Amino acid sequence: MAVHGEVWxxxxxxDRAPDDRVQVLDTDGELxxxxxxxxxxxxxxxxxxxxxARHFDERAVTLQRQGRMGTYPPLAGQEAAQVGSxxxxxxxxxxxxxxxxHAAVHVHGLDLSDILLYWMGHGAGGWSTDANVLPxxxxxxxxxPHTTGLALASKLRGEGSEPxxxxxxxxxxxxxxxxATSEGDFHEGLNMAGVFDVPAVFVCNNNGWAISVPRxxxxxxxxxxxxxxxxxxxxxxxxxxxPLATYQVTRAAVEKARTPGERPRSTLIEAVQYRFGAHTTAxxxxxxxxxxxxxxxxxxxxxxxxxxxxxxxxxxxDGAVEDIEASVRDQVSxxxxxxxxxxxxxxxxxxxxxxxxxxxALRAQQTYLHRLRDRHGDDAFLKE
Amino acid sequence: xxxxxxxxxxxxxxxxxxxxEMQRDEDVIVLGEDVGKNGGVxxxxxxxxxxxxxxxxxxxxxxxxxxxGTSIGMAAYGLRPVPEIQFMGFIYPAFDQIxxxxxxxxxxxxxxxxxxxVVRAPYGGxxxxxxxxxxxxxxxxxxxxxxxxxxxxxxxxxKGLLASAIRDxxxxxxxxxxxxxxxxxxDVPAGDHTVPLGEAAVRREGSDVSVYTWGAMTRxxxxxxxxxxxxxxxxxxIDLRTLSPLDRETIVDSFEKTGRAAVVHEAPxxxxxxxxxxxxxxxxxxxxxxxxxxxxTGFDTPVPLYALExxxxxxxxxxxxxxxxxxxxx
Numbered sequence: 020m021a022v023h024g025e026v027w028x029x030x031x032x033x034d035r036a037p038d039d040r041v042q043v044l045d046t047d048g049e050l051x052x053x054x055x056x057x058x059x060x061x062x063x064x065x066x067x068x069x070x071x072a073r074h075f076d077e078r079a080v081t082l083q084r085q086g087r088m089g090t091y092p093p094l095a096g097q098e099a100a101q102v103g104s105x106x107x108x109x110x111x112x113x114x115x116x117x118x119x120x121h122a123a124v125h126v127h128g129l130d131l132s133d134i135l136l137y138w139m140g141h142g143a144g145g146w147s148t149d150a151n152v153l154p155x156x157x158x159x160x161x162x163x164p165h166t167t168g169l170a171l172a173s174k175l176r177g178e179g180s181e182p183x184x185x186x187x188x189x190x191x192x193x194x195x196x197x198x199a200t201s202e203g204d205f206h207e208g209l210n211m212a213g214v215f216d217v218p219a220v221f222v223c224n225n226n227g228w229a230i231s232v233p234r235x236x237x238x239x240x241x242x243x244x245x246x247x248x249x250x251x252x253x254x255x256x257x258x259x260x261x262p263l264a265t266y267q268v269t270r271a272a273v274e275k276a277r278t279p280g281e282r283p284r285s286t287l288i289e290a291v292q293y294r295f296g297a298h299t300t301a302x303x304x305x306x307x308x309x310x311x312x313x314x315x316x317x318x319x320x321x322x323x324x325x326x327x328x329x330x331x332x333x334x335x336x337d338g339a340v341e342d343i344e345a346s347v348r349d350q351v352s353x354x355x356x357x358x359x360x361x362x363x364x365x366x367x368x369x370x371x372x373x374x375x376x377x378x379x380a381l382r383a384q385q386t387y388l389h390r391l392r393d394r395h396g397d398d399a400f401l402k403e
Numbered sequence: 404x405x406x407x408x409x410x411x412x413x414x415x416x417x418x419x420x421x422x423x424e425m426q427r428d429e430d431v432i433v434l435g436e437d438v439g440k441n442g443g444v445x446x447x448x449x450x451x452x453x454x455x456x457x458x459x460x461x462x463x464x465x466x467x468x469x470x471x472g473t474s475i476g477m478a479a480y481g482l483r484p485v486p487e488i489q490f491m492g493f494i495y496p497a498f499d500q501i502x503x504x505x506x507x508x509x510x511x512x513x514x515x516x517x518x519x520x521v522v523r524a525p526y527g528g529x530x531x532x533x534x535x536x537x538x539x540x541x542x543x544x545x546x547x548x549x550x551x552x553x554x555x556x557x558x559x560x561x562k563g564l565l566a567s568a569i570r571d572x573x574x575x576x577x578x579x580x581x582x583x584x585x586x587x588x589x590d591v592p593a594g595d596h597t598v599p600l601g602e603a604a605v606r607r608e609g610s611d612v613s614v615y616t617w618g619a620m621t622r623x624x625x626x627x628x629x630x631x632x633x634x635x636x637x638x639x640x641i642d643l644r645t646l647s648p649l650d651r652e653t654i655v656d657s658f659e660k661t662g663r664a665a666v667v668h669e670a671p672x673x674x675x676x677x678x679x680x681x682x683x684x685x686x687x688x689x690x691x692x693x694x695x696x697x698x699x700t701g702f703d704t705p706v707p708l709y710a711l712e713x714x715x716x717x718x719x720x721x722x723x724x725x726x727x728x729x730x731x732x733x
Contacts, residue, residue, distance in 0.1 A: 231441030
C-alpha cells in the first residue's frame, strides 16, 4: 500500500521534548492534531489493514491452540504502530523487522500465507517475496545494525534498481521492542547511524513489556525517545495506538531521511502502545501483570478509534464496515488454506541454501539422509 | 546425608538444585531475563523470587552481554552468580564476555581474581520451537580453555551437577536439555546433593560397541541400544555429563573393552565433540580399534524449522543404523 500525503513541517515533529507525545486522534477518535493529507480511500485502507492484522492474529493464535501451528507471537493492540508506520514507506524502502511485525511486513509486501508458513515451521519454504524486507530477527535488537547498514549502502550507492533514484533515496526502517533498547546492538546500531548520518528510521514498538519485565525495569531513562540525543539523531515519542499519528511521524522521518539538510537524517521513533495478549503463545501474562492494566489499555484500542473517526467524518458506514469485515475474513481464510495445503518441505531442502555451492561433505550428508530414508522410510523419522 | 528423595522432573531438579544451593550459601545469586516474578520461561526458577527476594533473584533488562558481564564483576567481587540465558541461541551477545573474560580472569591475574559463575542455558531441539530456539553449540564453549561445560541427562544428575558447578571455583557453562525438561521423573536426593564434574556415567554396560552421548540424545541412544540388544548387539552407553573436561579414562576404558565406537550428538557434525572423542580414541587406544568410529549427529546445516527437525535430530532409528555400521564392519 503506497499512501502519500503532506506531513507536518519537520520542526513541528522533531523539536518536541522526548516526552511530548504526538497524537492526532484521541482515544475517542476525536481529532487533536493535524491529520495526514490522505485520500478517503487511503484512510480506509489504513483501517482495513488494521482489521486484517487483528483478524489474522486471532486466527493465528487459534491455529496454535489447535496444534496447526507452532509458537506464535501475537500483535493485537499494536496494529496502528505497524500499519501506520509501514504505510509511510515506499516500495523502494527497506524493513528490518523483529518477529512480531506481521502487519508491517504484510503492508510492505509479504504474503500472509508466507508469514503463516514460517510459524508453521517451514522456514525459507515460505520465502517468496521480492519486497525489501529482511527475514524477521528473532535474537533481540540484532536487526538494528543491519538497518544502519542498509541505510549506509543506500546513502553510498542508491538502490540501483531504479535508474532515476538518487543515493540515499531508499530509507531503511527497523522495528524492535522496548526490551531491545537494553541490548548492545541498539546502542551500536544507533550510534553508527548518527556517525554516518544515514537515511534510517528506527521504530521502537514500546508495548510496555519484554515478556515479564516492565519497561521501567529496562531503563531508568524517563523515555526511550530521549535516548536518541546520545547518538546525535532525532527522537520523537508518538501514540503508537493512533494510526494517524504513527503515519504522520514516520512519514516526516522518512522525508527527513531522504533529504540531507540541517537535521540528522536518522530518527528514533518511540511508539507507545500495549500488547493485549501474551508475549508468545508459550507465555502466560497473568503471572506478571494484572487484568486491570490490560483493560485500561484496551480503552485505547486503535481499531475502534480510527473507525469512530472515519464514521463521524462520513467516510465509513455500517455497510462499508461489513464489507471490510467480510473481505478480511476471506483473505485470512484463503491465506490459511494456502499455507495448510503446502506439503511438508522436502527433507533434503535443508541442504539446499547453506552455501551457494554445496561442499562435498554436505553433499555426502545429503546422500546419507537419502539412503536412510530409502532404507527405513519417512515414518521412521517423523514423530507425528 | 539424608536418604530422603523427591520425585522430580529435570526442570524441577534445576529449581531444587538452585534452591538448595541458595539456602546453603547466601552468596549464590540468580539473575536473568524473566527469572524473578515470572519464575523463568520454563519455570526453572519458580518460587525463588518469593523465597529469596529481589536481591538474590534479579530480573534484569534484556541484555545478555550485560547479564554475563555483570555476573563476572559479581564473581570477581566474591559472589557466586548463576546467570540464566533464556535459550542457548541467544547466548551470543554474551560470547565476548564468556570467552574474553570469564574464561581467563584466573589466568590473567594469577588467581588473584576468579570467576566462580555458572551460566545456565536450555539447549537443543525437538520441541517445535521457533528459529534460534533449538541450537546445540556446546562445542564453542568446549573449545575455550578456562571454561567447564556440563550437560545433564537425568533429574538427579541435574541437581547434583548444578550444585557442583555452583561450588566450583571456575566458570561453568551449564546446558540444560529442554527437550527432556518434563519428559520423565526420577527420585532425586532431597537437600544437599552433588555429582562430581568431570566424570562420565556408564548408563548401560555392554561388550560389542561403545556409544558416547550426552544430554537429550541419551534417551534415543538407550532406546537404540535396547532394540539392538534384541538382535544380539550389546551396546555400552556412556553419558559423558561433563564435556569439558572430558572423562578420558572412562571413554578409553570402554573402548579397550569393545574396540568399536559411535558418538551421538545433535550438534552439527563438523567441529562437534564427536571429532574430539574420536581423536582421544586414536591417541590412547589405536591398537584396540576394530572399526571406524561412527558419528551420528546433526547435519552441517542451520537447524531447520520444526517441519523438518525430526530429520535433523538423530533418532533411535538413525542411531541404530549407525551402530550397525560399526558392528558390521568390515
